[in-house]
Amino acid sequence: MPAGAPRIFVSHLAGVPVFDPNGDQVGRVRDLVAMLRVGGRPPRLLGMVVEVLSRRRIFLPMTRVTGVESGQVITTGVVNMRRFEQRPTERLVLGELLDRRVRLVATDEEVTVLDVAIQQLPARRDWEIGKVFVRKGKGGALRRKGEALTVEWSAVTGFSLEEDGQGAESLVATFERLRPADLASALHHLSPKRRVEVAAALHDERLADVLEELPEDEQIEILGKLKEERAADVLEAMDPDDAADLLSELPEEDKERLLTLMRPDDAADVRRLMSYEERTAGGLMTTEPIVLRPDATVADALARVRQQDLSPALAAQCYVCRPPDETPTGKYLGTVHFQRLLRDPPFTLVSSIVESDLPPLAPDTPLPAVTSYLAAYNMVAAPVVDDSGSLLGAVTVDDVLDHLLPEDWREAEFEGTEATHGQ
The missing domain is CATH 3.10.580.10 (CBS-domain)
Structure with missing residues (x-):
């Protein structure tokens, strides 16, 4: 990547506002879209996924971006409001590249991707990913963190491979400031595999808040992928009425098993709510007012x-x-x-x-x-x-x-x- 062009780490772009030339806010950046290329060439950055005020996610091509600076993105003002659909050849930078385990070409040492940097090419409006910020070692809560370093994209390999058990610490960090409803929207737009990985990395109270904002089928999907003890902890952290609604959608044996694992007082509240008809005051109420x-x-x-x-x-x-x-x-x-x-x-x-x-x-x-x-x-x-x-x-x-x-x-x-x- 040519020297002199400003380098921007993508974690700093998560959630920043997008403005048109008149200063009116269009929406906020929720991810970036890149296309991997062969031969170790840096990926081309195609555009940004922008969540507009209606909560719809649209695609903003990088050719329409006139400035990325001071915590904001400036566009040409011409925005296509059609909903974003990811294509098979595309990768979501925040959703799919962060926390990925890759290898250093020089030493074959395994490293974890913490961030990537984008840079605009000179004399044209193309952007590409040129730098990768990585940490040596497999990481994890119980492991000593290794050395962190920034390397050229060509210095690592493994981005094109499917990966099982991809971590989520760096991605969760980029979502830290989002409201539960906005984080639920971010999870909804990830792949099912990645959605479960990110959900598993959230602490119980945060995950409980997010589950309450997700569609019912995704609530069930995430809860079913957690270990039963963790699932019971998350249900305890949810509002009792939301926990009752979620449990009522599970098979009877799964519901009873989770209720048994919950604290007796919390389980009693949920059981009481489940005894009422759904569309009544008893079925709608929370048991935890002041x-x-x-x-x-x-x-x-x-x-x-x-x-x-x-x-x-x-x-x-x-x-x-x-x-x-x-x-x-x-x-x-x-x-x-x-x-x-x-x-x-x-x-x-x-x-x-x-x-x-x-x-x-x-x-x-x-x-x-x-x-x-x-x-x-x-x-x-x-x-x-x-x-x-x-x-x-x-x-x-x-x-x-x-x-x-x-x-x-x-x-x-x-x-x-x-x-x-x-x-």
Whole structure:
């Protein structure tokens, strides 16, 4: 590769915004597309996979890229909105080349690819991959990390071979800043083999968040490839209602085996949710709302609301109940909304500001009635209470939307219209 041209490591491009010449954002870079060439020649970089605002992934040829600098990509402004389809001769740089095990030509030593660098050729608009950043040794969590070095593309071999058990550490690092829904979209567009490898490299809580955003068939695919103990750990980290929905799609023997491996308290919550009809308040609810005792203060309530792992809908209100304060609780007394908590002194008891005039939902309330309830009272969540007056859980607006949208809405969101890209 000629000297003097700026070199850009592709991990720095993951997720960067793409702008047209007027400064309007087109989307974000999700991967790069390259074509391998024979004879040790550096691969030609064909273009970028850009996720536009509609979540569709399109192909942006490198001939339409006028600048790659300062954490942004500038285009000519002419963008083809047809959905990207990978061709057999193409390789996704982030999705398929990172974490690959290759060999140094000079020593035949095995190395792991941590990153690759792209560079624009002089006097023309072509780009190619010229440098490879590798680490010696097989790597892994229990192995001492070897020397890292940057070499010419021609100094390594093995990119054209299929590989079993490809790692995912470097690719996961490029996805670290993505929201769960965006990471789910990235996984959806990987090959099934690579999708499972990346999922296996995520920690339990992160994988749980991502699974909740994936289509049902891919949830089952990933869960089925994990060791059973790990699968049970991930199910424990999921919201109980999402775990119940996923388990309900598995064969009975697999479902029971995983429930047995889960912690008894978590398994009990999931079993309880699975006992209700799917399109009812009981089947939609989560069993982990914010529950407070009557003698809790506003300061106590705000501390619970600030918990980072709470969704905005669950953090919007607290449910005041007599002990026990885990679902199913003692007698349900009413609701305190987040806005009310902000208006009262920290030492105020929640029992003095609780709203008890709004009727709770019964667990057998059908979905249309739940939807009408949230709309009529301008609520983002609603309490579900049994015949004895105990709080069972809360239905949130996001769970209602999941069941109002078409069953394939996640696939439609990820895929966009059916078409192929041009170059």
